[in-house]
Amino acid sequence: MSEEELRQKKVGILGLQFPPAWREREQLATAMKDRTPGTLNETIKGSPAVLVVVYDTKKRAPASEGDVLGMLSLGCVMENMWLMAQELEIGFQIMSAFSGPVQKEVRKILKIPEPMAVSFAVRLGYPAVQPGYVRVRRDIESFTYRNAFGKKW
Ligand SMILES: Cc1cc2nc3c(=O)[nH]c(=O)nc-3n(C[C@H](O)[C@H](O)[C@H](O)COP(=O)(O)O)c2cc1C
The missing domain is CATH 3.40.109.10 (NADH Oxidase)
Incomplete structure (x- = not known):
């Protein structure tokens, strides 16, 4: 969510808290697979x-x-x-x-x-x-x- 969406919705997490590759819906599945958990x-x-x-x-x-x-x-x-x-x-x-x-x-x-x-x-x-x-x-x-x-x- 963008900051504005989050302020309106009042539940959820700001998209900016995630790595850049995670913010694109199309790239998300690959990006998550490539990233090893900390x-x-x-x-x-x-x-x-x-x-x-x-x-x-x-x-x-x-x-x-x-x-x-x-x-x-x-x-x-x-x-x-x-x-x-x-x-x-x-x-x-x-x-x-x-x-x-x-x-x-x-x-x-x-x-x-x-x-x-x-x-x-x-x-x-x-x-x-x-x-x-x-x-x-x-x-x-x-x-x-x-x-x-x-x-x-
Ligand atoms: C039952 C429960 C489990 C949680 N588990 C985690 C966790 O595993 N890792 C983490 O970073 N925060 C965890 N949190 C903390 C939340 O991420 C965070 O403190 C909470 O949503 C309040 O965030 P805010 O005060 O910044 O809005 C958990 C919170 C609760 C209530």
Whole structure:
């Protein structure tokens, strides 16, 4: 999306955040195939602290299909830490990749025992520069209602 489109739509990512070859629809498939993904090592090497959040897979929220409530609770943990970090002006970048296939290696390095599993990880640090990209937020009235779904404030 262009900056103008993004400001109007209020959701999504600015096209300029991607490498130039990725911005042309026709070239995208080839460009993505040619580009090898960066390693997690590259992502975290400048970070003074990486926090890895683990949870006990044996402990489940009762009466919750697929432990949705348990996952929701981990999201609350993430959000609380995020708000505090923001208050302290500490940069907080969640890295979902830690809970994916690299988890096996992460477990080995950090000696994480069974039945614990990685939920997510966070890169923490005082930002050296402020992000210069366009950040969008939807207007609250565009997705909240009063007394009944769809009823405007
Ligand atoms: C559940 C979740 C997973 C995320 N995973 C990643 C990730 O793997 N890598 C990353 O760079 N950012 C990740 N983010 C962070 C978002 O990219 C970013 O912080 C968020 O969209 C807010 O961006 P903004 O404040 O600049 O608009 C994740 C955020 C959430 C809520």
